[in-house]
Amino acid sequence: xxxxxxxxxxxxxxxxxxxxxxxxxxxxxxxxxxxxxxxxxxxxxxxxxxxxxxxxxxxxxxxxxxxxxxxxxxxxxxxxxxxxxxxxxxxxxxxxxxxxxxxxxxxxxxxxxxxxxxxxxxxxxxxxxxxxxxxxxxxxxxxxxxxxxxxxxxxxxxxxxxxxxxxxxxxxxxxxxxxxxxxxxxxxxxxxxxxxxxxxxxxxxxxxxxxxxxxxxxxxxxxxxxxxxxxxxxxxxxxxxxxxxxxxxxxxxxxxxxxxxxxxxxxxxxxxxxxxxxxxxxxxxxxxxxxxxxxxxxxxxxxxxxxxxxxxxxxxxxxxxxxxxxxxxxxxxxxxxxxxxxxxxxxxxxxxxxxxxxxxxxxxxxxxxxxxxxxxxxxxxxxxxxxxxxxxxxxxxxxxxxxxxxxxxxxxxxxxxxxxxxxxxx
Numbered sequence: 001x002x003x004x005x006x007x008x009x010x011x012x013x014x015x016x017x018x019x020x021x022x023x024x025x026x027x028x029x030x031x032x033x034x035x036x037x038x039x040x041x042x043x044x045x046x047x048x049x050x051x052x053x054x055x056x057x058x059x060x061x062x063x064x065x066x067x068x069x070x071x072x073x074x075x076x077x078x079x080x081x082x083x084x085x086x087x088x089x090x091x092x093x094x095x096x097x098x099x100x101x102x103x104x105x106x107x108x109x110x111x112x113x114x115x116x117x118x119x120x121x122x123x124x125x126x127x128x129x130x131x132x133x134x135x136x137x138x139x140x141x142x143x144x145x146x147x148x149x150x151x152x153x154x155x156x157x158x159x160x161x162x163x164x165x166x167x168x169x170x171x172x173x174x175x176x177x178x179x180x181x182x183x184x185x186x187x188x189x190x191x192x193x194x195x196x197x198x199x200x201x202x203x204x205x206x207x208x209x210x211x212x213x214x215x216x217x218x219x220x221x222x223x224x225x226x227x228x229x230x231x232x233x234x235x236x237x238x239x240x241x242x243x244x245x246x247x248x249x250x251x252x253x254x255x256x257x258x259x260x261x262x263x264x265x266x267x268x269x270x271x272x273x274x275x276x277x278x279x280x281x282x283x284x285x286x287x288x289x290x291x292x293x294x295x296x297x298x299x300x301x302x303x304x305x306x307x308x309x310x311x312x313x314x315x316x317x318x319x320x321x322x323x324x325x326x327x328x329x330x331x332x333x334x335x336x337x338x339x340x341x342x343x344x345x346x347x348x349x350x351x352x353x354x355x356x357x358x359x360x361x362x363x364x365x366x367x368x369x370x371x372x373x374x375x376x377x378x379x380x381x382x383x384x385x386x387x388x389x390x391x392x393x394x395x396x397x398x399x400x401x402x403x404x405x406x407x408x409x410x411x412x413x414x415x416x417x418x419x420x421x422x423x424x425x426x
């Protein structure tokens with residue numbers, strides 16, 4: 001048995017409410033079930049009102065699988081649980097007392113639970129070790145309205161999760177939005193392999209230096225490559241010697257401390273080498289240091305592609321690393337990379353920015369942007385498409401499904417999911 005199911009039963013009153021009684025045989029009547037406490041510390045349901053043997057009680061309700069979990073969780077020593085008026089359990093194995101040693105009335109919910117709800121719940125979770133997701137065989141049955149509506153909500157959840165880093169960066173930079181945009185963009189330029197390393201590089205110097213160097217691509221490259229630890233100490237290349245000279249000047253002037261990051265090259269395509277991504281980032285920064293204003297004006301795929309239309313310096317057109325020359329290529333940011341930046345950087349930044357300003361009508365703009373991007377293709381999406389029996393239409397759907405799999409399906413949080421709730425309700 002899962003505690004989530006007990007929460008579901010109480011929240012939706014899926015029980016025989018006419019014949020409820022406590023373990024002491026006292027008649028129990030629910031006047032107000034209370035509100036479900038999902039985020040705050042303390043009991044599971046707050047502001048409940050119940051009647052036991054004609055006596056009204058107002059307070060909180062705590063739910064456990066076993067009565068003894070009260071002591072396993074040390075609630076008897078926690079003053080947050082002083083006002084618990086009812087202890088709901090699946091199995092009663094121990095009498096429970098509060099902080100002041102007063103007995104707490106107990107309801108064994110397994111004696112009163114709705115039989116159909118219990119059957120549907122057990123069916124949903126049966127043989128879950130053999131199923132990719134618990135609702136695999138029913139995934140194609142959800143209506144388009146149910147599917148679309150839940151995925152929109154899940155996508156907003158994913159944006160809230162992604163934008164948490166933006167909130168953290170705002171605190172560290174004292175609400176310097178241009179610096180935050182640079183650092184968040186840098187992390188995403190590094191992709192999964194070098195994202196954290198790129199963020200460390202971006203945080204290793206004051207963004208005001210970038211603003212002072214605006215338009216000087218060579219010096220911005222010197223700053224970024226110098227701080228990354230990629231800049232060679234010795235080279236016969238004129239370009240590299242100039243970077244070394246510029247970096248030494250900047251290092252002294254701004255008291256810079258290079259990071260010496262361990263950057264990943266192994267198993268990456270040359271176009272994703274950190275040296276190339278840093279060169280492209282430098283080109284972007286030389287184009288505009290007013291990043292926040294520029295990013296917040298991106299309102300379409302076309303405007304995003306225009307923003308990321310940059311040209312690396314000549315050296316990088318014939319190199320993938322400092323050490324080896326290669327066949328000449330422009331090293332432009334591809335449309336697929338720009339789409340990735342829209343999904344992982346631009347839209348989360350805009351989401352956080354509009355929330356910060358208290359502009360609540362921005363969701364329509366966000367949905368328009370994410371729906372303009374083609375659906376991603378990976379093993380998770382392919383499996384969902386097979387279960388759904390059709391292809392996904394946009395990056396909103398694919399992003400939401402990735403979040404659903406990781407944060408709901410993999411954790412058996414079916415009763416926090418609209419799909420799971422629909423199946424249990426029958």
